Amino acid sequence: MNIQEWIRLLWQQIGETPLLQWIAVSLGVAEVLLARANKIWLYPAGIGATTLSVFILFEAGLYAECLLNGYYIVMSIYGWWYWVKKKDKPAVKVSFSNSQDWLTVLLIAGIGFAGLYLCLRYFTPSTVPVADAFVSATAWAGMWLLARRKVENWILLNISNAVAVPLLFHKQLPLYAGLTIFLFVIAVQGYFKWRKTARQNEKEDNFLMPSIE
Template identity: 55%
Template sequence: MSFQDWFKLFQEQILHTSLIEWLAVGFGVAEVLLAKKNSIWLYPTGIISVLLWMFLLLGVKLYAEVLLNVYYLAMSIYGWFIWKKRKLDGENQVSWSGNKELTIAVLISIVGFGVLYLVLRHYTDSDVPLFDAFVSSTAWAGMWLLAKRKIENWIFLNISNIVAIPLLFHKKLPLMACLTTFLFIVAIFGFFEWKKIIDKNRLSIA
């Protein structure tokens, strides 16, 4: 498809976007901006967004993305609890991952990819099992690190985003692709903002 065709498709989708999709986009944007600001309110906002996206993704047969959002829901509840507990305990809110956390994140990505790919390839009618599995498994790792308030969550989430963007265009979902592009950009700023928090905490301790 030419750029003109994509632009026309984008215009058509904007005109025919349902209220549910607009709400999902709005809450998704709010969630990542709150995460960038290191605000615990990212979790209730994210839970609403996740439930809306699950409904929408089922309609376009992105089954791994649906499973990803089920995981997002569980991790949002878990992360909300952990962030609240750490705030009450007075612990530092952001930190770099240790070897253990990074190892777990990589294992989540690799094992998750293998399992999702096999399920999508053999038990669903997905036409993009490889890319769908990759997007979901790397995002799983990113969400786990986000719940732990580890700065590397932004890296894993953007590895997922950079593959998700062309995948969503392929699925003729330009609005979701544009949202994911926005999230990709915000995640870059989020990484550096969290790094400033870490450096500030380190200086205050010193």
């Protein structure tokens, strides 16, 4: 499919898109904008978007992405709880990932990809098991980093987005592909914004840390 056919399909789908998809896409846009701004309200918006997307993506035959959205709901609830300021404790700050975080990312992505691929390959009629599993596994890892308020969540999410765009076009979901392209751009901005915030947090922590003589 060439670019002209993609554009034609996009406009065709815009005219035929049911209200449910518009609501899901609108909530998805709100979620990523709130995430870039480092606002906790990203979580209720994300829960709404992902709940609706489960039904939409299942009908399109993207079974791993249905599971991905189910995982998003769980991680959104966890992230919402984790970000909230606890009694007698400061709110969690934006920070960089450490070696333990990266080990967890590798485990989530690796085990997630292998498990999803096998399930898709042998237990579903999926025609794109490798791409579908990769998109979901890398996004799982990125969502975990987002819940932990780690800068590098944007890197993992954009790796997932980069593969998801052609996959969604292939599945004739150009509206979702367009949303994913938008999310990709916002994630790039989010990375640099969060990196600046994390560096500022490090400076403040070092300034407040008592010197040892």
